[in-house]
Amino acid sequence: MNVTRGFTGRPRVPNAALPPGQYDAGDDWPVLSAEVTPELTPADWSFRVDGLVEEPRSWSWEQAHELPASAYEGDIHCVTSWSKFGVRFGGVALDAFLDVVRLHVSATHAVAYSHTGYTTNLPLADLTGGRAWIAWEFDGEPLAPEHGGPARLLVPHLYFWKSAKWIAGLRILDHDEPGFWEQNGYHARGNPWEEQRYSGD
Amino acid sequence: MTETFTPPTRFAVPGRIAVSKRAAAVWQTATITEIHRETPHAATFRLAVPAWAGHLPGQHLMLRLTAEDGYVAQRHYSIASAPDDAGHIELTLDHVEGGEVSGWFHTVAKPGDTVEVRGPLSGFFAWPGDRPALLVGAGSGVVPLMSMVRHHKARGLDVPLRLLVSARSPEELIYAREYGAETTPVFTRSAPEGVRVGRMAAAHVAPLLAEQPPGGWEAYVCGSNGFAEHASRLLVAAGQPVHRIRIERFG
Numbered sequence: 001m002n003v004t005r006g007f008t009g010r011p012r013v014p015n016a017a018l019p020p021g022q023y024d025a026g027d028d029w030p031v032l033s034a035e036v037t038p039e040l041t042p043a044d045w046s047f048r049v050d051g052l053v054e055e056p057r058s059w060s061w062e063q064a065h066e067l068p069a070s071a072y073e074g075d076i077h078c079v080t081s082w083s084k085f086g087v088r089f090g091g092v093a094l095d096a097f098l099d100v101v102r103l104h105v106s107a108t109h110a111v112a113y114s115h116t117g118y119t120t121n122l123p124l125a126d127l128t129g130g131r132a133w134i135a136w137e138f139d140g141e142p143l144a145p146e147h148g149g150p151a152r153l154l155v156p157h158l159y160f161w162k163s164a165k166w167i168a169g170l171r172i173l174d175h176d177e178p179g180f181w182e183q184n185g186y187h188a189r190g191n192p193w194e195e196q197r198y199s200g201d
Numbered sequence: 202m203t204e205t206f207t208p209p210t211r212f213a214v215p216g217r218i219a220v221s222k223r224a225a226a227v228w229q230t231a232t233i234t235e236i237h238r239e240t241p242h243a244a245t246f247r248l249a250v251p252a253w254a255g256h257l258p259g260q261h262l263m264l265r266l267t268a269e270d271g272y273v274a275q276r277h278y279s280i281a282s283a284p285d286d287a288g289h290i291e292l293t294l295d296h297v298e299g300g301e302v303s304g305w306f307h308t309v310a311k312p313g314d315t316v317e318v319r320g321p322l323s324g325f326f327a328w329p330g331d332r333p334a335l336l337v338g339a340g341s342g343v344v345p346l347m348s349m350v351r352h353h354k355a356r357g358l359d360v361p362l363r364l365l366v367s368a369r370s371p372e373e374l375i376y377a378r379e380y381g382a383e384t385t386p387v388f389t390r391s392a393p394e395g396v397r398v399g400r401m402a403a404a405h406v407a408p409l410l411a412e413q414p415p416g417g418w419e420a421y422v423c424g425s426n427g428f429a430e431h432a433s434r435l436l437v438a439a440g441q442p443v444h445r446i447r448i449e450r451f452g
Binding site: 198 | 205206208225226230263265266267268269271272273274275276277301305309310314315316317319322323324325326426429430433434436437443444446447448449450
């Protein structure tokens with residue numbers, strides 16, 4: 001342990017919900033996208049699932065809203081070291097979309113891509129079983145554009161760069177393929193509890 | 202299946218700059234060798250990092266402080282120095298109200314103290330000096346852009362480079378004495394006599410896009426989220442292609 005002279009840090013309340021190396025951002029919700037926020041309205045938005053599926057398809061804003069509503073209440077964690085507790089997102093569980101397209105038996109991974117062209121890769125195991133959502137509400141309000149509105153991917157058990165803003169689709173693959181930040185040195189999976197920040201961690 | 206996914210738009214450029222996995226993963230001890238004040242709220246900390254693998258202008262690192270009870274605080278900071286400063290890096294930190302890491306730097310740190318760093322990290326915001334660069338920053342958002350300006354100057358590069366930098370006042374303009382003809386400062390609260398006070402506007406951006414070099418600018422925007430939103434919109438409105446704007450937001 002390399003103790004820093006005179007550093008005491010914030011007064012700390014033990015918090016088992018805080019992954020290692022993270023701090024509680026409180027009411028703040030920093031914005032950390034590397035892109036220009038797109039001017040994307042619900043009418044322009046669509047979501048597509050294709051690749052290794054039996055029936056590729058796209059959903060418009062209205063069609064996506066016809067799927068059963070599902071909410072996430074819990075915490076989110078950003079690789080830049082802030083965590084935010086007790087957030088509430090509303091949308092649809094990703095399973096509802098995947099049930100319609102039916103994954104091919106060889107399918108193992110997905111690349112999520114945004115209307116801006118941002119990409120991020122995920123194992124299917126992290127996207128299925130009630131662990132991921134397409135989210136369009138935050139705290140009961142429409143999701144703000146700078147936070148990925150009108151709709152973003154939400155994978156709260158991984159670092160938040162995996163929760164692609166302005167989600168446009170998933171391409172289902174039988175192999176892992178690094179996305180934008182993963183090509184720029186970030187970890188392939190990004191589990192906050194394992195501190196998988198950078199490739200090599 | 203060997204199919205490779207190509208996103209439908211051009212933002213997700215393949216890693217322009219390769220990042221060393223090893224350098225990114227290893228924590229190194231850095232020793233503070235010099236501290237100098239830049240403005241009433243910002244100071245530069247010079248660190249000796251003997252095994253530093255080098256960086257590109259625009260890259261950042263992760264820094265961590267450890268308390269006696271094992272509590273750790275880590276933050277990302279942009280690197281201010283040019284890459285040629287072998288074995289040394291410089292960080293310029295704002296004193297953030299209530300900030301536990303910046304607070305330590307501004308009130309406790311002195312030469313001889315050690316901290317830990319890992320990096321450099323992320324090749325996305327990096328500028329190796331190969332393409333015309335239009336840099337737009339505010340406050341301490343100018344830090345990674347200054348690394349680019351210093352690199353440009355140190356190497357005597359002739360690729361065009363312009364810096365548009367916003368500060369509240371001349372006193373709060375970080376690195377004020379180092380700027381040359383490449384820089385246009387914008388003051389939002391108070392300015393030297395004869396200089397207009399106001400927010401960065403289309404009138405600042407338009408002339409730079411009008412004198413665009415062949416092949417166009419690569420734009421780098423850095424600052425608070427509010428500034429990044431405002432500046433990136435000005436650039437888009439002035440005709441800068443969306444996929445050639447890179448943004449680093451200070452959360």
